[in-house]
Amino acid sequence: MFVIRIKKRFIIILFLALIALIATVYFSINSVFFADSNVNEETKTESHSEDEKVEPKETNKNKKFIKYVEFNPTYEVLERAMNEDIKSQEKDIKINWIEVIAYLASVYGGDFKKYKNEDMDKLINDLKNGENIDNKVKNSKLYSYYKEAYSAVLGGFLGKYKIQKNPEDKDSNNWEEKYGLKVFSPIAKTFPFCHYDDFGASRSYGYSRPHLGHDLMAATGTPVIAVESGTIEAMGWNQYGGWRIGIRSFDKKRYYYYAHLRQNKPYHTDIEEGKTVKAGDVIGYVGRTGYSSKENVNNISQSHLHIGLELIFDESQKESNNEIWVDLYAITKLLEKNRVAVIRDNHTKDYNRKLDIHILED
Numbered sequence: 001m002f003v004i005r006i007k008k009r010f011i012i013i014l015f016l017a018l019i020a021l022i023a024t025v026y027f028s029i030n031s032v033f034f035a036d037s038n039v040n041e042e043t044k045t046e047s048h049s050e051d052e053k054v055e056p057k058e059t060n061k062n063k064k065f066i067k068y069v070e071f072n073p074t075y076e077v078l079e080r081a082m083n084e085d086i087k088s089q090e091k092d093i094k095i096n097w098i099e100v101i102a103y104l105a106s107v108y109g110g111d112f113k114k115y116k117n118e119d120m121d122k123l124i125n126d127l128k129n130g131e132n133i134d135n136k137v138k139n140s141k142l143y144s145y146y147k148e149a150y151s152a153v154l155g156g157f158l159g160k161y162k163i164q165k166n167p168e169d170k171d172s173n174n175w176e177e178k179y180g181l182k183v184f185s186p187i188a189k190t191f192p193f194c195h196y197d198d199f200g201a202s203r204s205y206g207y208s209r210p211h212l213g214h215d216l217m218a219a220t221g222t223p224v225i226a227v228e229s230g231t232i233e234a235m236g237w238n239q240y241g242g243w244r245i246g247i248r249s250f251d252k253k254r255y256y257y258y259a260h261l262r263q264n265k266p267y268h269t270d271i272e273e274g275k276t277v278k279a280g281d282v283i284g285y286v287g288r289t290g291y292s293s294k295e296n297v298n299n300i301s302q303s304h305l306h307i308g309l310e311l312i313f314d315e316s317q318k319e320s321n322n323e324i325w326v327d328l329y330a331i332t333k334l335l336e337k338n339r340v341a342v343i344r345d346n347h348t349k350d351y352n353r354k355l356d357i358h359i360l361e362d
C-alpha cells in the first residue's frame, strides 16, 4: 500500500515536471518569435562566444562578416586617443585613433578594465618615433577584427569639416575649416540632461530583455540632435520606442535610433522618411511616448531620449536575431564636447541650429 502511494506521488511529480518543461519551451519559443516579428529596435540580444566573432555565414553566399561586437573602451581612452589623432594632423606622422584603440583592444582581448595609461603612452611614443602599427601587430587576427569593428563604430566621427563663424554673415569667407569631431551630442547645447551606463540593464515591458541603448534623462521638449549625417530610414510609431526616428549613416554601417519622442509634436517640421539630415540638425524633441500599441500614448513615466546605435556589416543583420547594438555611454560623454547651439523659430515653434556645417570628404 505504502509503496504504491509513493509510486503514485512520484508519477504525479514527474507529470507536473513534464508540464512545466513543455510550458517553458513553449514560452521561450514564443518570445523569440515575438521578438522577430514585432520588434526591430530596442530589443534582443543573444549570447555569443568569443570564437564566433568572424564566423562565415553559410546562408549568405559564404560571405564573411563580423557578427558580434562589444564596444567598451572608456571615455578616457576615447578622449586621449582622439586628442592624439587631432594633434598629429599638423605633424608629419599622423596618428589614427581607431588604430590606437584597436591595438589596445587586441592586447586586452577587448577588455578595457585592463587599460593602463602607460600602455597608451608607450604606443603613442612608438608611433611618434616612426614605428608602424602594422609591424607591431603582425599576424594579429584580433587586431584586424578590432580595427574593422571599431572603424564601424567610430568611422564617421573624426574628419575635416567647415563650420560657419557667424550665422548673420552669409559671406563665403565666413567659414572656418577644421579637423576634429564632426558628430554631435544628441542633446542640444545648454539643455540639461543626465545619464549613467544603463546598457544591458533589464527591461520588462512586453517581455524580458536587455536594454540595448542609452537613456538620456531630459525635460520634455528638449531638442534632439542628429549625431551623424545620414538618411532617415524609419519614422513614426513603434510599440516600444513610441515616436521614433532611425537614421542610417551614409557609409551604411551605423543605424542611429532615437525613441520616445514628444507626444503630439515629436519631429522637426523638415524631417521626412527618405530625406537626408546633416550632423547637428534638430530632428525632434524629447518626450515619453511608447510602450503602447496605440499611437501617440505617453506610457513612459520619466521623459528621456533613448538613443541606440546598431552596427551593420551585412544587410542581413539589420533586422535579425543577431543585431549588434553598441553601448553609447562613453561615446555620449565624448560627444558632450560637441553640443549644438539652437534657436527657436516662433512661427514654426521648431528649434534650428545656429551654425551650419559642411562635412568635407577626405
Ligand SMILES: [Zn+2]
Residues within 6 Å of the ligand: 211, 213, 214, 215, 305, 306, 307
Ligand atoms: Zn532606453
